[in-house]
Amino acid sequence: MKPPPFAYHAPTTLDEALQLMAEHGYGAKVLAGGQSLIATMNFRLAAPAVLIDLNKIPELSIIQPTAEGGALVGAMTRHVQVEQSELIARTAPLLHATMPHIAHPQIRNRGTFGGSIAHADPAAELPAFLRAVRGQVLAQSRRGQRWIDADDFFIGLFSTALEPDEIVTAVRLPAMPARSGWSMQELSRRHGDFALVAVEALLTLDADGACDDVRLAFCGVGEGPVLATAAAAVLQGQRPTAEVIEAAAAIAASDDVDPHSDVHATSAYRRHLVDVLAKRALTAACARAAGEEV
Amino acid sequence: MRAVGSSLPRFDAHAKVTGQALYSGDFNLPNQCYMKILFGERSPARITHLRLSAAVASPGVLAVLTADDVPLNEYGLILPDQEVLCGRVGGVVRSVIDQVLLVIAETEAQAAAALDLIDIGYEDLPGVYSIDEALAANAPLVHPERGESNVLLSYKIRHGDIEVGFAQADVIVEHSYTTHPQEHAYLQPEAGVGWVRPDGKVEVIVGGQWMHEDRDQIARALNLPPERIVVRYPAIGGAFGGREDISVQIVLALAAWKLQRPVKVQWTRSESIRGHHKRHASVASAKWAATQDGRLVAAQIDVSTDAGAYAYTSPKVLGNLILATLGPYDIPNAHVDARSVYTNNVPGGAFRGFGSPQGHWIAEMQMNHLAAALGMDPVELRMRNLWREGSELATGSKLPAGVTVRETLTACAKAAGWQKLAAGWQKSALDQPAQIAASPLHGAYSLDVGHSHKARGIGIATSYKNVGFSLGFVDECWATVELHGGADIEQVVLHHAGADVGQGAHTIMRQIAAEMLQVPLDKIELIASDTEQTDNSGSTSASRMTFMAGNAIKGAAQMALQLWDAEEDRPVVARYRYVPRPTTPYDPETGAADPNISYGYCSQAAEVEVDIDTGHITVLRLWSANDVGKAINPTMVTGQIEGAVAQSVGWTLLEDFKQERGRVLTDKLSTYLIPTVLDVPRQVHSIVLEIPDPQGPLGARGMAEMPFVPTAPAIAAAVYAATGIWFDDLPLTPERVALKLAQKNRAVS
Incomplete structure (x- = not known):
């Protein structure tokens, strides 16, 4: 199918884009890489009256180090640029490990980092990643700008804390804490598809080797990226023995997620995968935090 | 360079790669209008009212055609049990495949808009949605007009004395099996154009597998003589059996005939997936017996297939399937009951392998179980029972000469690490090449720590598949060769109706003609486009086209060369009809028959890696040994093997066609998953044997279906080797595998 008619604007500056957002507000959609939006429009699942195309605003496509030792990624940065960025590989190894799992190379060539965050697909990896690392989203409008914590940004199925006139312009990734370890695990029935379940893990061990700050975020199991708080509580202050990790993973599966059933897998199997993948992710992340090769 | 045996490029490769080749959906005729089809929404249901006025009055609408507009409103490749259009008050929808009515408008958008304005009411009827439901006592009948039960037809084989056989048994294995439907998922959804030509003939430009049969089915439904219908096949984007039955052919002709205007239709992917048949689902139980030294003494099998709401090719598929349930083995006592059953599901029908994959799933899994029960190597057990030259089928007829199943199993087993020792065949450790241990492309799949959750295993299976039409069908294949020139042959015009569905048949035909006539390939012009310029060549199915067309072209070429030498007149024209040796149908009581013209053989071994926690299976390597008789074009032979393996691995592990009532x-390629290039085995080793088929042209055998057939049981054996668990139900989805692995772990702990 073809999309219903829409008005199209291609601003060349951010100011111009924000002006257009202020004018069109609710009826407008931002066109970034178009890998989700165009498909939903062609299927007539979305019918925005106005498209505001950000592809002609070069300053939105950047990857920069931050003073704190993290990275700032512009919203229009293509997935492939993130995937191949040496800075990302060094400062955000979890993101570096995640990128190859996002769809196919053709889609990564076109899809954007900010687009995936703003689209907030509950099956997508990047929102879960952003929660795991406590990233922040920069939202800009004619009224000003604000940084939104990832935990506050994703509020439900395909919905975020963005106001109708706001655009995501950048994402800030904190530096990896000292004595921290990470892991990303997923199972997809077919290469390049959305995962049945994926998990993004980042945790820190204290001087005694006990778990300090455990961040375990899942996609594919709820209405948005799901942070496994009950599992984290099991680990907090504990040395990550195999038994503790097993208990935490079991709690993640039983208490933290509420997965749906569809033609690809039942809810029960997704819950099983949460258990398996949490165990693997926690084991690998703890090993990395302890300085072991994984 | 010789034409035959050379990997010449396909003559149509350049046009296809550059987009110049025209498929049926690419045709647009002057003054053409567009058609949308209303499919049945409920299954089964009776139409209680049908009001067309709003749709007829909708902008651009030219006509709405219903059951009342079809001159003879029934059709079917084997038996006419389906209406062309079921749209009338009191009409019954038996499956969502049913075409209710047609809306024709100036534009496709107008036709689609008007489709939504059709006011139709349904009264749901009781339905049956599985083989068990259909066979239950007092089950609702899918076709009450066709008798007292939902059984479409049944066959049986009674060979030897089954009780005597079981009395000799040292070991008996008894298991139940299921297989699931498969969607063809060819690249090109159904599309075409119909028009009435200035000479009054109705021409349909469409993709199919047998243009003369399409023509005859259209003619019958329109109540016109076949000469008034022309079916034209341009480039075809895949078929795999899915284009054997009618999809858009009759309705295109009907609409063009009624409106006297060119009419185009283009199905969406969803329309394609719901609009044509699938590989049959099946359920079976099997009880096989062997002596301690691994000699098969008895096999008893009961198998049913889901025909869906209409016959399609179910009777023929069942004819192949029943024989395949016994595998390529000498079994002195066999007792098989097979039936195909009407349900309200999407019909089952032709799909690469044509019943042989379901049959071999039973036979080869029984052999896998037997080998385990006997503690015998699976190759050794098979070698002790496989057919030999001169073996007899369980139907009492001698196998056609050229029985090479042992040769394929030998080649496959050796490649996959088996050795033949004094004590028999034995598996030895197989080298793990570096690219298998860590492939960067595939390594990203599952990032588990140290691969400690992975178990690997190798399994093997063997198979056969018939070549050509079976069971008493009088098969034929025409070819006409014109030789132009003076003293020397300057140009050859070859007329042949065999469809090139993407597999390269038209390149093969040219190669065979060039070889037989000893002329360069570029002197051969092939006319294979339509029913007007060719005679019946039969269907592109049953792995028959190289065999049948090759023999027809060989005959026509030899005849033409004789005329060329004997006569002065130029050009010379030789029209030749190849008729293979006759076959006979099953005896209704015993199954006695000489069922098939010829057979092709294939053995495969698979190496898998199983994630024992998630249940996800990856096929690392697959060896496929095929006797093709003579590889007319070796690259295309390898392409067929690799393509079949991709499709059979998809069927075994990934593809999961689901219906609910x-x-x-x-009905989308996002919900019906077919493998990408990253989901097929990392290595497919094609082992091509060339042991001539005495009946084949230049020794060639049919080969395109065979590499589909043994894959599933080879993979299941490999999964057993890796995990110690048998899976007798397809597909091996991670969910199903994980569940059983978890049960086993719980039982152990």
Whole structure:
């Protein structure tokens, strides 16, 4: 199918884009890489009256180090640029490990980092990643700008804390804490598809080797990226023995997620995968935090 | 360079790669209008009212055609049990495949808009949605007009004395099996154009597998003589059996005939998936017996297939399937009951392998179980029972000469690490090449720590598949060769109706003609486009086209060369009809028959890696040994093997066609998953044997279906080797595998 008619604007500056957002507000959609939006429009699942195309605003496509030792990624940065960025590989190894799992190379060539965050697909990896690392989203409008914590940004199925006139312009990734370890695990029935379940893990061990700050975020199991708080509580202050990790993973599966059933897998199997993948992710992340090769 | 045996490029490769080749959906005729089809929404249901006025009055609408507009409103390749259009008050929808009515408008958008304005009411009828439901006592009948039960037809084989056989048994294995439907998922959804030509003939430009049969089915429904119908096949984007039955052919002709204007139709992917048949689902139980030294003494099998709401090719598929349930083995006592059953599901029908994959799933899994029960190597057990030259089928007829199943199993087993020792065949450790241990492309799949959750295993299976039409069908294949020139042959015009569905048949035909006539390939012009300029060549199915067309072209070429030498007149024209040796149908009581013209053989071994926690299976390597008789074009032979393996691995592990009360749940390629290039085995080793088929042209055998057939049981054996668990139900989805692995772990702990 073809999309219903829409008005199209291609601003060349951010100011111009924000002006257009202020004018069109609710009826407008931002066109970034178009890998989700165009498909939903062609299927007539979305019918925005106005498209505001950000592809002609070069300053939105950047990857920069931050003073704190993290990275700032512009919203229009293509997935492939993130995937191949040496800075990302060094400062955000979890993101570096995640990128190859996002769809196919053709889609990564076109899809954007900010687009995936703003689209907030509950099956997508990047929102879960952003929660795991406590990233922040920069939202800009004619009224000003604000940084939104990832935990506050994703509020439900395909919905975020963005106001109708706001655009995501950048994402800030904190530096990896000292004595921290990470892991990303997923199972997809077919290469390049959305995962049945994926998990993004980042945790820190204290001087005694006990778990300090455990961040375990899942996609594919709820209405948005799901942070496994009950599992984290099991680990907090504990040395990550195999038994503790097993208990935490079991709690993640039983208490933290509420997965749906569809033609690809039942809810029960997704819950099983949460258990398996949490165990693997926690084991690998703890090993990395302890300085072991994984 | 010789034409035959050379990997010449396909003559149509350049046009296809550059987009110049025209497929049926690419044709647009002057003054053409567009058609949308209303499919049945409920299954089964009776139409209680049908009001067309709003749709007829909708902008651009030219006509709405219903059951009342079809001159003879029934059709079917084997038996006419389906209406062309079922749209009338009191009409019955038996499956969502049913075409209710047609809306024709100036534009496709107008036709689609008007489709939504059709006011139709349904009264749901009781339905049956599985083989068990259909066979239950007092089950609702899918076709009450066709008798007292939902059984479409049944066959049986009675060979030897089954009780005597079981009395000799040292070991008996008894298991139940199921297989699931498969969608063809060819690249090109159904599309075409119909028009009435200035000479009054109705021409349909469409993709199919047998243009003369399409023509005859159109003619019958329109109540016109076949000469008034022309079916034209341009480039075809895949078929795999899915284009054997009618999809858009009759309705295109009907609409063009009624409106006297060119009419175009283009199905969406969803329309394609719900609009044509699938590989049959099947359920079976099997009890096989062997002596301690691994000699098969008895096999008893009961198998049913889901025909869906209409016959399609179910009777023929069942004819192949029943024989395949016994595998390529000498079994002195065999007792098989097979039936195909009407349900309200999407019909089952032709799909690469044509019943042989379901049959071999039973036979080869029984052999896998037997080998385990006997503690015998699976190759050794098979070698002790496989057919030999001169073996007899369980139907009492001698196998056609050229029985090479042992040769394929030998080649496959050796490549996959088996050795033949004094004590028999034995598996030895197989080298793990570096690219298998860590492939960067595939390594990203599952990032588990140290691969400690992975178990690997190798399994093997063997198979056969018939070549050509079976069971008493009088098969034929025409070819006409014109030789132009003076003293020397300057140009050859070859007329042949065999469809090139993407597999390269038209390149093969040219190669065979060039070889037989000893002329360069570029002197051969092939006319294979339509029913007007060719005679019946039969269907592109049953792995028959190289065999049948090759023999027809060989005959025509030899005849033409004789005329060329004997006569002065130029050009010379030789029209030749190849008729293979006759076959006979099953005896209704015993199954006695000489069922098939010829057979092709294939053995495969698979190496898998199983994630024992998630249940996800990856096929690392697959060896496929095929006797093709003579590889007319070796690269295309390898392409057929690799393509079949991709499709059979998809069927075994990934593809999962789902229906709920007859409604298709997986009508998109995002819900019906087919493998990408990253999901097929990392290495497919094609082992091509060339042991001539005495009946084949230049020794060639049919080969395109065979590499589909043994894959599933080879993979299941490999999964057993890796995990110690048998899976007797397809597909091996991670969910199903994980569940059983977890049960086993719980039982152990």
